Amino acid sequence: MNEQDARYDYLLQLGDNDLILGQRLAALCGHGPALEEDIAMTNVALDLIGQSRFWLSYAAELKGGDADEDTLAFLRDAPEFRNTLLVEQPNGDYAQTIVRQCFFDVWHFFLLRALSTSTDERIAGIAAKSIKEVQYHVERSGDWIVRLGDGTEESHRRTQAAVDTLWRFSGELFRSTPAEAALIESGVAVDVSTLYAPWREHMQALFDEATLTLPGDQPMQEGGKRGQHSEHLGFLLAEMQVLQRTYPGAQW
Amino acid sequence: MSETKKKWPLWEIFIRSQHGLSHKHVGSLHAPDAEMAVKNARDVYTRRNEGVSIWVLPAEQITASSPGEREPLYEPARSKIYRHPTFFPMPEGVEHI
Numbered sequence: 001m002n003e004q005d006a007r008y009d010y011l012l013q014l015g016d017n018d019l020i021l022g023q024r025l026a027a028l029c030g031h032g033p034a035l036e037e038d039i040a041m042t043n044v045a046l047d048l049i050g051q052s053r054f055w056l057s058y059a060a061e062l063k064g065g066d067a068d069e070d071t072l073a074f075l076r077d078a079p080e081f082r083n084t085l086l087v088e089q090p091n092g093d094y095a096q097t098i099v100r101q102c103f104f105d106v107w108h109f110f111l112l113r114a115l116s117t118s119t120d121e122r123i124a125g126i127a128a129k130s131i132k133e134v135q136y137h138v139e140r141s142g143d144w145i146v147r148l149g150d151g152t153e154e155s156h157r158r159t160q161a162a163v164d165t166l167w168r169f170s171g172e173l174f175r176s177t178p179a180e181a182a183l184i185e186s187g188v189a190v191d192v193s194t195l196y197a198p199w200r201e202h203m204q205a206l207f208d209e210a211t212l213t214l215p216g217d218q219p220m221q222e223g224g225k226r227g228q229h230s231e232h233l234g235f236l237l238a239e240m241q242v243l244q245r246t247y248p249g250a251q252w
Numbered sequence: 253m254s255e256t257k258k259k260w261p262l263w264e265i266f267i268r269s270q271h272g273l274s275h276k277h278v279g280s281l282h283a284p285d286a287e288m289a290v291k292n293a294r295d296v297y298t299r300r301n302e303g304v305s306i307w308v309l310p311a312e313q314i315t316a317s318s319p320g321e322r323e324p325l326y327e328p329a330r331s332k333i334y335r336h337p338t339f340f341p342m343p344e345g346v347e348h349i
Contacts, residue, residue, distance in 0.1 A: 034260065034282060035281075035282070036281050036282060036283060036292040036295070036296060037292075039292075039295050039296050040291070040292060040295040040296075043295050043299065136294075139291070140291055143287065143288060143291065147284060147285075147288070
């Protein structure tokens, strides 16, 4: 894979994580557990989808031809998506939605902070712009982790169960693909393995406050970043892409 | 568990739209505690750049005057126009009076 292809692949990773999680959260619109929470989560969804547009637009420019942010979002099939397995996991109960969000948000924050000094100025710019939104996401999902974990007996039980279910998808966040690794030396990409220590430390403090337990070492699921996805992504894409697939080129 | 079915308390939300202006009541919302009420207010009431500061107040902490007491409370002031400072000649060029 040459440098340009590697960069394209890397931008897809960045954009697809935002896009797929944004789509997941958007599905809660009108179905949130409370009106206020519904609005808040939809705001986060919009933030993420907005960020994915920056990444995918840049990716489309590198790809050239007819590609644009829309063709990349709506006309790729599951194996061409580069998001991590974590973000495509179903919303489940609200504890699962929040735990998935918290794992992602904290990682996302450390990633963007590191990317804001990328040697690719365009990447650095998008990261610096996005991180303000993500800082708020981190606070919000963290607040919920504490309230759910240290809430009622039922909320504690459900939240711990969500942690135990989703933990196996956390490892992938800190593993580089070969394409990614090729960009680390030139300072374009971040070595995600270096994000693990600060992420873990943040989680430990948060989970202590929430009276939750971080799982011990266990085998991790991965593959999303290489295009090997769980069965959930196909259903998500079917819903997200149906309009463009049925009426190609349809405009809003 | 009936405890978990309890509704979140109601909070009254006040937003300062610009520095220098006072906080204005904009509405109310439900939240489990004050901190979350601020976050929810941010999402519900400042999405279009409406504010620079948020206050939240438990609605139950507000003591309101009763509409039934309108007459004894407000009527006596109505006929006393001399309480308005409108009888003084103002120098020219003074604004915002």
